[in-house]
Amino acid sequence: MPPVTDALGGAFDASTRCPGCGASMASLVLQRTPHGEVVVDLCVRCHALWFDAFESVRLTPAATLALFEAVRVAREPVRAEQKSLACPRCRAGLVETRDVRHTTRFVYWRCPRGHGRFTPFVQFLREKDFLRPLAPREIERLKVHVRSIRCTGCGAPVDLARDARCPYCAGPIEAFDAGAAAATVRALEERTTARARIDVNGLADALLGAGAPRSRVGTPLDLVETGLHVLASWLPGR
Numbered sequence: 001m002p003p004v005t006d007a008l009g010g011a012f013d014a015s016t017r018c019p020g021c022g023a024s025m026a027s028l029v030l031q032r033t034p035h036g037e038v039v040v041d042l043c044v045r046c047h048a049l050w051f052d053a054f055e056s057v058r059l060t061p062a063a064t065l066a067l068f069e070a071v072r073v074a075r076e077p078v079r080a081e082q083k084s085l086a087c088p089r090c091r092a093g094l095v096e097t098r099d100v101r102h103t104t105r106f107v108y109w110r111c112p113r114g115h116g117r118f119t120p121f122v123q124f125l126r127e128k129d130f131l132r133p134l135a136p137r138e139i140e141r142l143k144v145h146v147r148s149i150r151c152t153g154c155g156a157p158v159d160l161a162r163d164a165r166c167p168y169c170a171g172p173i174e175a176f177d178a179g180a181a182a183a184t185v186r187a188l189e190e191r192t193t194a195r196a197r198i199d200v201n202g203l204a205d206a207l208l209g210a211g212a213p214r215s216r217v218g219t220p221l222d223l224v225e226t227g228l229h230v231l232a233s234w235l236p237g238r
């Protein structure tokens with residue numbers, strides 16, 4: 001297959017290899033704001049994203065929801081320790097970059113030659129304000145229904161009876177932000193005639209246990225996965 005030339009003049013294979021696990025990534029063509037398109041590569045194994053643009057891309061609400069849906073239907077993530085990652089375009093070692101937006105800390109790995117950035121999906125959610133740490137009273141409520149959750153940062157189980165943070169990576173207990181999710185769906189509605197069934201309290205209930213899936217007793221509850229499922233149920237046509 002002839003190489004495709006990107007905006008930076010670099011050549012790359014049509015299929016991007018995931019810097020995290022080496023699997024071939026799925027290319028999603030998404031609308032960005034204020035206008036235009038961006039190709040985002042998604043690894044369905046690691047739930048990680050590769051952006052060819054170095055800068056943080058602003059996706060439209062519809063594109064954001066399409067990306068969430070692609071992650072939701074992907075199978076369970078394989079949480080691999082991210083050590084030395086290589087750029088899928090030039091093989092240079094990606095540089096770990098820590099950033100902060102409002103009060104949220106997030107991390108991504110960027111090519112030193114500007115080919116793009118590798119962002120685990122959870123970090124993308126943090127960067128875009130879709131994840132927030134739960135308040136102590138919310139953790140108390142969660143504890144009533146749920147024994148353990150999966151750490152959003154490292155995937156380790158967190159025993160809510162014992163731990164207020166992840167005992168492995170010291171990350172906070174965080175969940176999908178119902179308000180941010182609702183705002184995105186409402187912004188989508190403004191552009192379409194379809195009406196979504198937004199139930200912010202329902203999302204909060206699901207995240208805090210009352211509506212949490214009962215089927216997988218003993219499995220730590222994944223608050224990102226739960227958020228994506230509830231969000232998907234709001235969208236028209238479901």
Ligand SMILES: [Zn+2]
Pocket residue numbers: 018019020021022023043044045046047048
């Ligand atoms: Zn991967």
Ligand SMILES: [Zn+2]
Pocket residue numbers: 087088089090091092111112113114115116
């Ligand atoms: Zn590179």
Ligand SMILES: [Zn+2]
Pocket residue numbers: 151152153154155156166167168169170171
């Ligand atoms: Zn952790």
